[in-house]
Amino acid sequence: MRSERGFTLLEVLIALAILALALPILLGLRNWDLDLHARARELTTATILAQEKLVETELGALLPLGETGGEFLSTPLGSQATPEMTNRPANYRWKRIVSPTPLPVVREIKIQVLWPRGEIEERVEVSTYVFSTSASGF
Numbered sequence: 001m002r003s004e005r006g007f008t009l010l011e012v013l014i015a016l017a018i019l020a021l022a023l024p025i026l027l028g029l030r031n032w033d034l035d036l037h038a039r040a041r042e043l044t045t046a047t048i049l050a051q052e053k054l055v056e057t058e059l060g061a062l063l064p065l066g067e068t069g070g071e072f073l074s075t076p077l078g079s080q081a082t083p084e085m086t087n088r089p090a091n092y093r094w095k096r097i098v099s100p101t102p103l104p105v106v107r108e109i110k111i112q113v114l115w116p117r118g119e120i121e122e123r124v125e126v127s128t129y130v131f132s133t134s135a136s137g138f
Contacts, residue, residue: 045089046113046124053094053111054126069095091115106131
């Protein structure tokens with residue numbers, strides 16, 4: 001008589017229990033990865049927008065002390081509209097803070113880009129210093 005070997009009921013139940021534990025963990029890791037990817041995309045977009053506003057500030061006229069802000073335009077200043085620019089991300093705002101420094105001819109300029117992410121508001125900040133070569137300072 002030949003005996004057939006197969007899996008016992010206990011082995012099948014243990015395999016199903018391992019699968020039942022592993023599957024939710026793997027799906028949770030996948031969701032975490034998707035969230036990290038979305039956050040990285042948002043941070044990259046905010047950094048590019050902050051750099052754009054910083055260059056616009058450096059090329060523009062000297063700014064008075066204080067804080068200004070607004071929404072990003074659909075087309076950057078001095079640019080012609082292209083399909084990439086007309087599909088710019090929404091919900092991003094900017095804030096420019098011009099502060100004095102110990103040197104009377106130098107000002108610190110901070111650019112903050114803000115956007116909503118769930119219940120909180122995310123922020124990226126870049127800063128630079130500008131100076132005036134005129135004798136009057138600013």
